[in-house]
Amino acid sequence: MNDNYENLFYNIKEPIVCETCFKEYETIQNPDIALRDYVRVDVGFTQIGIQIWCQRHNRNVCHIDFEGNRPAADFRSMEKK
Numbered sequence: 801m802n803d804n805y806e807n808l809f810y811n812i813k814e815p816i817v818c819e820t821c822f823k824e825y826e827t828i829q830n831p832d833i834a835l836r837d838y839v840r841v842d843v844g845f846t847q848i849g850i851q852i853w854c855q856r857h858n859r860n861v862c863h864i865d866f867e868g869n870r871p872a873a874d875f876r877s878m879e880k881k
């Protein structure tokens with residue numbers, strides 16, 4: 801693990817969202833919440849990797865297969881000042 805703190809800032813370039821949530825959200829006229837607040841997901845390790853699970857629709861959003869590898873992961877977080 802390197803000491804690159806860049807990884808601890810918001811780096812998301814392409815959010816992963818439930819397709820069904822996204823379609824539902826698009827039909828809402830003048831939504832009073834952002835998509836990121838509308839979507840509710842569980843994220844966790846599985847037998848093969850990491851899964852993102854839609855709580856609203858109780859279905860898989862994305863399941864990343866590590867294919868037996870252990871990718872580097874940074875669990876540190878920046879303290880808000």
Ligand SMILES: [Zn+2]
Nearest residue numbers: 818821854857
């Ligand atoms: Zn959903």
